[in-house]
Each structure stands twice: as structure tokens, then as C-alpha cells.
Amino acid sequence: ILLIGCGLLLRSVTGMVRTDLGFQPEGLLRARLVLRGTDYADAKAFARFYEQFTARLTAATRAPVVFASWPPFFDLPTQSVQVEGDGRGSNAGAIAVGAGYFDTLRIPLRTGREFSATDISGDEPVAVISETLARRLWTDGSAIGRRLRAIEQTPAGERAGPWPVVVGVAGDVRQTYADAELGDLYIPLKPAERFGSFYIRTDDAPAALLPI
16 A cells, blocks of 8 residues: 555656646746835835846846746736626736746747836736636637736725736746646736846856845
8 A cells, every 4th residue: 555655646746747837947046025115115116126126136147137926836816807898707817027027937928929118117008818818718819909807806895907908828837736727817017016026047057146
């Protein structure tokens, strides 16, 4: 019985290791960043920090730095997503990401584009969604140019967001090994948040960058 149990465990571990996560973790350094509100009084102060931080880190590593509210392979907060016009909807994991996120994490774009610096700083709401969510909301998968919105459940009730237009459809990212939904909604991360994760892809050992 013990040998059978060990064999099943090894088979399960092997299966998990071979699971396609939807992004390339090799050579990727991720670190969590939390800014104290006592040191940064408002959104403009946060934005100045991120600008200086990104410039310094990019100069030191010669590699682009990208930000996200949550890391990949993470149990994302779920929101209800509604299609403009007919009210159809679905649940989706919600994540805010910066320009260059999909390229740095090697998440393929199936169609459209990823966020640009203009999207991050602009007022026009845009979104990128996973290919599974695109097929779930539009049976033909043609999501580019369509509009949807996220509806967040709060203690005070439902809070509906704006109607961003879909500019890109990305490959599915498995947020946990048991993730069967594969439905994710990405929105631009504004550089005014107190916390988040930053990522650097490097050909060197990621641990060598930690003292920077």
C-alpha cells in the first residue's frame, strides 16, 4: 500500500511539473513591493516613486521592469464580467498589469495587442482577456473591439466598473494547478498603487539581481 501511494504521489508530481502554466517562469525574477502610506501621501507620490524605481532598476539590470497587481499562478480575486449590449456574462480572475507584461512573462498574444504606455497613462479604458474568456463571452472568439465591464462584489453591494474596449486576446494562464476556468481579465495598472509585484526577465541568475 505504501509503495502504491508513493507511486501515485510521484505520478501526480510529475504531472504538475509538466503542466503548461501559460507563461515562462525560467529566468524571471519577481519581487513584491509595498509602499508605506506614511511615506507617500498621495497617488502622485506613488507615481514619482515608480518612475524613479523603474529607471534605476532598468539602468542597473539593462532589462525592462514590468508591474502587476497579482502574480501569475495565483488564486486571483474573481469578478463578474458583463458584455455590453445583451447582458451576457461570466466570472473572471481580475488582474491589473503594466506595459510590457505579456512580452516579459512570455504570455502569447493570440490576437490584438498588449497595453502600451499610452494605455497606462490615458483615460480611455481598455482590456486584454484570455482566449478562454473570449470564447466564453463571444462564441466566435472575436473579442477585439468589443466592450465589457467588471462588476465587483463589495460589502456595500455591487460596484460596476467602466466599459473598456478589448484590445487584445492573450493565451490562457493557469492560476493554480486545479484552475479549470482559465478566464482572466487584464486591465492597465495605473502607477498610483501602494503595493504590487514587479518582474524582470534576465539571462543571468535571477538571484544575482537581488542586492540591487
